[in-house]
Amino acid sequence: MIAQVYYNRFDENILSKIRVLKRMGIEVILVKGERNLIFINSYLVWRDDESEDIRDAVYDVKIYELIRESYIGISS
Structure with missing residues (x-):
């Protein structure tokens, strides 16, 4: 699994x-962004307000x- 961590x-x-x-x-990729967010396998799993x-x-x-x-x- 790969986590993309966007941090302000x-x-x-x-x-x-x-x-x-x-x-x-989990492999972590750090990216400078506008908000603190964490994506894992393209799913948004965390925001800074949670x-x-x-x-x-x-x-x-x-x-x-x-x-x-x-x-x-499914068989029809």
Whole structure:
């Protein structure tokens, strides 16, 4: 999984999110932007106005990826 971290100002909050992502084995790409945002596999998982745990968001993305990969054929 690849995380794109857009940051406006590099503060302790964004740094703690990056530490959690690196501990989980996720590759992190840092990009200077207008707002603090985190995308994982093109899914927006965190904004600077949210206090959600980043681990929950990572597991949500894993579930989305598994659902997308599991194709159930429908017979008509």
